[in-house]
Amino acid sequence: TQLLEQSPQFLSIQEGENLTVYCNSSSVFSSLQWYRQEPGEGPVLLVTVVTGGEVKKLKRLTFQFGDARKDSSLHITAAQPGDTGLYLCAGTSGGTSYGKLTFGQGTILTVHP
Amino acid sequence: NAGVTQTPKFRILKIGQSMTLQCTQDMNHNYMYWYRQDPGMGLKLIYYSVGAGITDKGEVPNGYNVSRSTTEDFPLRLELAAPSQTSVYFCASRLVFRSSYEQYFGPGTRLTVT
Structure with a gap:
């Protein structure tokens, strides 16, 4: 079974700060997608990466x-x-x-004004 | 173009009751999926279908059944509801085309079993 470990699980920051979310696995994936989900809605695709080293x-x-196509990061x-x-x-x-998609646990981001 | 629609949005079931969660897509996508999302657990695949008449189990299929008689519709059936099935259920669809990997999700059905 492929697993994706996402970290951190929660992130609370002030407006203007930078942040990075990590997604790690011991398995190789042919593609990695990042979705964003608002409360009460389904996930919406942000990006798909398919090539090792791709930015x-x-x-x-x-x-x-x-x-090695085993991990990914999202930097804001x-x-x-x-x-x-x-x-x-x-x-x-x-x-x-x-x-079929294997999802990480998700990162809840809160940005305070 | 409505995309992926799900009904109902909310439902409360008593233990042992049955219900069908409806999912319809109008994008002529051949692949469809059912996921459940528990708090802090991401989404887990319940069942999927690669076309009308073809379905297969995902990661967590126990307690659920599906059918796909048309391209547009992919209902999820819960028989003998249990508290462990309390969750938010998402239906998704995907067009299989070259390197298109995007799945389009419906707004979800929030189910509580008490």
Whole structure:
């Protein structure tokens, strides 16, 4: 069974601070996705990384896939209250996995004005 | 284009009752999934389907059943509800196309079993 360990579980910071969320596994994933979830809603995809060492930027968010495709990180620069939410990493294996996702436990981010 | 819709949004069941959670997508996606989300536990896959008439178990299928008679609909059936099935249930769909991995999620059904 593939597992994804996400850390930290909770993060409470002031507006303007930087933060990093980590997603680690002992297994290799063919792709790694990051989702953001608001209360009362389903997760919404932020980014997909598929190549070891890949870095993708989405405005103030930077996503990195580890060289060995076993880990990933999400870095937010100058966090804003609108970034508050639950961040989930999810990995998928290749082959006949049918796109099934293995999720991490999630990181609850609160950004205070 | 409504995306993925789920009904009901909330439901309270008594132990031993049964119910069906409805999921419909209008994006003509061939793959569909059911997840449950418990507090602090992320999402766990219950069942999935790769097309009409084809379903398979995920990580936590016990106590649930699914069917997929059309591309659009993927209902989840709970027989003999138990308190351990108290959770938020999400349905998702995905279009299998080249390197498209994105799953589109519905708004969820919050179920309480007492």
